[in-house]
Amino acid sequence: MDSIVKGKINSIQTLGTLDGPGVRFVIFLQGCNLRCGCCHNPDTWELTGGEEYSALEIADKAERYRSYFGKDGGITVSGGEPLLQPEFVCELFKECKKRGINTCLDTSGSLLNEKIKELLEYTDRILLDIKYTTDEQYLKYAGCSIERPLEFLEYVNGINIPVTLRQVIIPTLNDSCENVEELKKIRDKHKCVDGVELLPFKKICKVKYDKMELKFDFDRFETPSSEIMKKLEDIL
Numbered sequence: 759m760d761s762i763v764k765g766k767i768n769s770i771q772t773l774g775t776l777d778g779p780g781v782r783f784v785i786f787l788q789g790c791n792l793r794c795g796c797c798h799n800p801d802t803w804e805l806t807g808g809e810e811y812s813a814l815e816i817a818d819k820a821e822r823y824r825s826y827f828g829k830d831g832g833i834t835v836s837g838g839e840p841l842l843q844p845e846f847v848c849e850l851f852k853e854c855k856k857r858g859i860n861t862c863l864d865t866s867g868s869l870l871n872e873k874i875k876e877l878l879e880y881t882d883r884i885l886l887d888i889k890y891t892t893d894e895q896y897l898k899y900a901g902c903s904i905e906r907p908l909e910f911l912e913y914v915n916g917i918n919i920p921v922t923l924r925q926v927i928i929p930t931l932n933d934s935c936e937n938v939e940e941l942k943k944i945r946d947k948h949k950c951v952d953g954v955e956l957l958p959f960k961k962i963c964k965v966k967y968d969k970m971e972l973k974f975d976f977d978r979f980e981t982p983s984s985e986i987m988k989k990l991e992d993i994l
């Protein structure tokens with residue numbers, strides 16, 4: 759029987775290599791509860807819009823690319839914020855696990871409730887954004903307290919789901935050695951964290967903001983040099 763839970767989906771990337779291990783079928787869900795200044799996907803912010811698909815429809819689509827997944831690949835659910843649609847993600851991940859497809863969740867970790875805890879039981883890996891290492895910057899540039907992702911990380915550490923921490927490096931905001939030292943402390947405090955990815959801030963998304971007639975406030979920040987990225991990566 760087909761599911762009655764429909765997911766609102768912004769877009770699908772059939773063979774992604776940047777969002778989780780191996781080659782992945784990546785779906786970007788519509789809707790986000792945060793408003794990060796560096797956001798690359800402002801078109802995913804509103805919960806209205808997007809195309810509706812059932813979990814089975816998405817699992818069937820992903821299945822067609824199975825031969826590309828190899829031993830590490832699978833499906834990644836990104837956004838927007840996938841945890842705003844926990845019923846859909848839960849059904850999708852359950853279905854994927856039934857079919858032996860690896861599941862990965864790309865999230866800001868800013869939400870946690872019973873349904874989310876249920877979907878985490880079917881999650882093989884989490885890509886967790888730790889956007890900044892101070893509460894002040896979190897509140898100012900992301901729109902939630904740093905306590906939210908830290909509580910989320912605490913929870914997934916308790917249930918042993920492998921986590922990759924990710925942080926977008928934005929010159930003058932978080933490109934200092936002190937910031938990366940703090941990130942390292944967060945990594946070292948949680949045994950579930952087995953990797954940290956530092957991503958250089960880029961401005962290619964500006965065209966999306968222009969098209970949507972939104973101000974891209976972070977246009978004022980530069981892209982970090984490869985030397986700075988290397989220096990910060992060496993700390994980790």
Ligand code: SF4
Pocket residue numbers: 790791792793794796797798799800802837838839866
């Ligand atoms: S959580 Fe992700 S999708 Fe939402 S505003 Fe921040 S960067 Fe954009």
